Amino acid sequence: MKVVNRLEEEKNLENSSEQQTYIRMKKFKFIMLIFILVFSTAGITLGALSFGDEKAVNVGIPERKEFSKLYKAYDVLEGKYFQGIDNEILINGAIEGMVKSLDDPYSDYMSKEDNEKFQESISSSFEGIGAEIQEQKGNIVVVSPIKGSPAEKAGIMPNDKIITVDDKSIQGMSVSEAVLLIRGKKGTKVSLSIHRPGKKEEIKVTLIRDEIPINTVYSEMLKNGVAKISITSFSSHTDKDLASALDEMKDKGMKSLILDLRRNPGGLLDQAISISNLFVPNGNKLFQVAYRDGSIEEFVAKDGKKITVPTAVLIDGGSASAAEILAAAVSESANVPLIGEKSFGKGTVQTTEEFSDGSNIKYTMAKWLTPSGTWIHKKGIKPDIKVLLPDYANLPYIDPEIELKKSSMSNEVKAAKEMLKVLGYNPGKVDAYYNEETEKAVKDFQKAEKLKVTGILSGETTNELMTKLRDHLQKNDPQVKKAVEVLTKNKKK
Numbered sequence: 001m002k003v004v005n006r007l008e009e010e011k012n013l014e015n016s017s018e019q020q021t022y023i024r025m026k027k028f029k030f031i032m033l034i035f036i037l038v039f040s041t042a043g044i045t046l047g048a049l050s051f052g053d054e055k056a057v058n059v060g061i062p063e064r065k066e067f068s069k070l071y072k073a074y075d076v077l078e079g080k081y082f083q084g085i086d087n088e089i090l091i092n093g094a095i096e097g098m099v100k101s102l103d104d105p106y107s108d109y110m111s112k113e114d115n116e117k118f119q120e121s122i123s124s125s126f127e128g129i130g131a132e133i134q135e136q137k138g139n140i141v142v143v144s145p146i147k148g149s150p151a152e153k154a155g156i157m158p159n160d161k162i163i164t165v166d167d168k169s170i171q172g173m174s175v176s177e178a179v180l181l182i183r184g185k186k187g188t189k190v191s192l193s194i195h196r197p198g199k200k201e202e203i204k205v206t207l208i209r210d211e212i213p214i215n216t217v218y219s220e221m222l223k224n225g226v227a228k229i230s231i232t233s234f235s236s237h238t239d240k241d242l243a244s245a246l247d248e249m250k251d252k253g254m255k256s257l258i259l260d261l262r263r264n265p266g267g268l269l270d271q272a273i274s275i276s277n278l279f280v281p282n283g284n285k286l287f288q289v290a291y292r293d294g295s296i297e298e299f300v301a302k303d304g305k306k307i308t309v310p311t312a313v314l315i316d317g318g319s320a321s322a323a324e325i326l327a328a329a330v331s332e333s334a335n336v337p338l339i340g341e342k343s344f345g346k347g348t349v350q351t352t353e354e355f356s357d358g359s360n361i362k363y364t365m366a367k368w369l370t371p372s373g374t375w376i377h378k379k380g381i382k383p384d385i386k387v388l389l390p391d392y393a394n395l396p397y398i399d400p401e402i403e404l405k406k407s408s409m410s411n412e413v414k415a416a417k418e419m420l421k422v423l424g425y426n427p428g429k430v431d432a433y434y435n436e437e438t439e440k441a442v443k444d445f446q447k448a449e450k451l452k453v454t455g456i457l458s459g460e461t462t463n464e465l466m467t468k469l470r471d472h473l474q475k476n477d478p479q480v481k482k483a484v485e486v487l488t489k490n491k492k493k
Contacts, residue, residue, distance in 0.1 A: 070094065095361070100174065104364050105135045106350050112358035114176040128183035129190065130212040131156055132233070132265035133175055140170050140178045143344065144263040144318030147218065147232040150207040155397035155466070158263065158318035158344065161195040163202060184209045196396070201411065203396050216267075217241040219248060225255030226484050231275070234267030234322045239274040246307065256310040256487040258480065259330075262340060266321025269349065273299060276329040278307050284333040285371035287325050289349060292366070301333070311336050312483040315383055320344035324381055328370040331384070337486055338383040340479045347377030385486065387479045392422045398466065404457040408434040416457055419469050420445060 074094070077085060096109040130149020131142050142160040145151035162170060165181040184190060186209055194203045216238045218230040227249035231238060249257070266272075276286045280301035289297045315327050315338055324343050330336035349366045369375050398404075398412050413434045417427040420441045428437030439455040446453045449464050457465070 092359070096174070099361060099363065102363075104348075105175075106346070106348055107361075107363040108175060110176055110360050110362060114179070115358060115360050126183070126214075127186045127211050128179075128209055129154075129156075129207050130210070131182075133162070133178060133182075135173075135175050135178075138172050140173065140175065143265040143320055146212055147230065147263070149212055150210050152263075153466070153470070154205050154207050155395070156192075156194065156205065157196065157394065158316070159197055160203075162192055163195055164191075164193040166191050167193075186211050199396075204399060205397050206399050206401060215241075217245050219245040221249060221252045221254070222258075222480075222484065224484075224488065225253050226258060226487060227252070227254040227256070228258040228260060228480065230260035230262075231323070232264055234264075234269075234271035234275075236268060236271070238267070238271045242275060242278075254309060256312075257307065258312050258314060258483045258487070260314045260480075261319045261323045261327055262314050262316040262479070263318035264320070264323035265318065265344075266323050266346065269322060269325070272322035272325040276326050277301050277304060279311065279330045279336060280333045281306070286329045286333065287371060288369040288373065289366045290369055290375075296369075310487050312486050313338050314340045314479050314483060315343045315381065316341040316479075317344055317380075319381075321346040324376060325368060327381055328374075328376070331381070332371040337385060338381065339385045339483050339486065340383050340387055341389075342380040342382050343376070345376055345378045345380035347375050347379075385482060387482045389473070389478065390476075392418060392469065393473055395419060395469070398457075398462050400459050400462040402458065402462075404434055404462075405455070406434055406436065406439050413438070416462075416465065417441075419465055423465075423468055423472060 074090065077090060078087065092109070092111060099107050099109045129151045130146035131151035132144050132146070133140050134143055135141070140162045142151075142156055142158055142162065144158050145156045162178070162182075164170065165178070168181065170178045170181060182190060182192075188209050189206055190209060191204070191206045194205060196203060214233070214235050216231055216233050216235050218232070220228050222228055229242065229245050229249065231242065246254075273286060280286055282301055282303045284301050286299045286301055288299070291297070311330070311334075313327055313330055313336055315323070319327060320343065324346065327338055327343065331338050347367050347369070348364045349368050350362055351365045352360045352362045354360045367375060367377065370381075395415050395418055396411070398415055402412060404410070404413055404416060409432050411432060414430060414432045417430045417438060420427040420438075421430060423445070425441040425444055426437060427441040428435055434457075442457050442461065443453050443455045445451075445465065446455075446461055449468070451461055451464060454461075
């Protein structure tokens with residue numbers, strides 16, 4: 001209003017004899033006032049920047065006092081560190097450290113490169129050794145090897161701790177950092193040293209990386225109409241692959257089903273929901289999700305296609321996360337018996353927050369509960385029928401590059417003798433000494449497998465020995481046998 005009145009006042013004086021003088025005076029005063037304001041403002045700003053302790057605050061952005069320490073640390077390093085630094089690396093390191101301080105093995109910061117590798121793991125294939133790993137108290141621990149992978153063929157097992165990769169210690173590394181060292185191009189070698197619970201000495205393993213196809217469903221027809229379907233992980237296409245496998249087994253006369261979730265480290269939650277829905281009656285609980293604020297969300301089975309044939313589920317210490325959701329759902333809400341060993345025990349749910357540069361934060365956003373409300377985290381799910389695998393299933397890997405021959409003495413010799421004995425050969429006393437009886441047993445094995453007969457255990461002979469042992473275990477799997485027995489009894493009833 002003052003500005004308007006001033007203009008009106010000047011207009012009324014247009015016809016005054018002192019018009020020009022008045023206008024000149026007003027312009028001069030106005031210009032001087034502007035100069036005074038400019039210099040005053042500049043002086044105040046300069047004083048604040050020179051003597052004030054507080055940083056200038058951007059207009060419209062709320063001040064976050066909790067970050068003042070972080071800002072100061074960043075400014076100190078950027079301005080005073082003895083070498084030039086990469087600002088992006090500094091910021092990424094701050095985010096990674098923030099997430100790591102949660103002390104949660106399932107929360108992780110992934111750079112653009114790490115995120116791309118993660119997306120590979122749930123897509124069609126990737127190149128590496130084929131083992132699901134996680135970080136536990138500064139150690140990289142195997143959750144489960146992937147079926148048919150170099151890791152499984154090498155005898156790597158759930159709960160194995162990977163100590164070094166190509167003689168480089170990975171203790172204290174994040175999962176993302178360890179994966180970058182372990183993965184590599186198909187055909188290249190990688191050496192691991194492993195500590196296995198219950199074993200004093202480290203196990204040395206050399207693997208040849210391969211393409212790891214993410215075929216998550218494997219099916220076969222056993223005797224008497226018993227179908228066996230293995231789900232090795234839950235990726236984006238698992239439910240569709242399972243549907244195809246079930247149709248194939250039905251065409252072959254499926255009368256009952258063994259669903260094998262052993263060494264299944266989990267995967268995508270939506271897949272666990274979709275597959276659980278096949279077995280659980282409409283309206284029954286699948287699982288529950290408990291959030292930070294105390295609220296609980298229930299997931300229930302919906303109407304749709306259902307599996308009605310008698311079913312048993314196999315679990316072990318490598319069954320984790322989504323595999324445990326499925327196992328708990330069918331056990332508590334569909335009365336499907338669980339057979340095998342106690343599961344891994346991962347009862348949390350993760351999600352990701354994407355950044356514009358392609359990196360992301362994976363973090364735990366809730367915990368999941370079984371239909372009855374049980375939290376199985378770090379406890380696992382106990383099977384209804386406990387069945388252990390034979391001791392020879394835990395025999396250590398023998399490096400094919402090591403030559404074992406007469407007069408050799410090592411733990412590898414002892415393991416080889418145990419393998420030969422299980423396969424029906426007579427290696428003599430099962431100890432660490434390679435004697436004449438051991439040499440003869442190796443020659444007999446080489447003859448039977450049409451290998452070059454040398455009596456020396458190395459290379460192709462070693463690989464074939466371990467392959468035959470795995471085949472023997474699969475044919476004489478006590479957990480599968482128990483499942484067949486249970487299903488056969490239920491059928492008779």
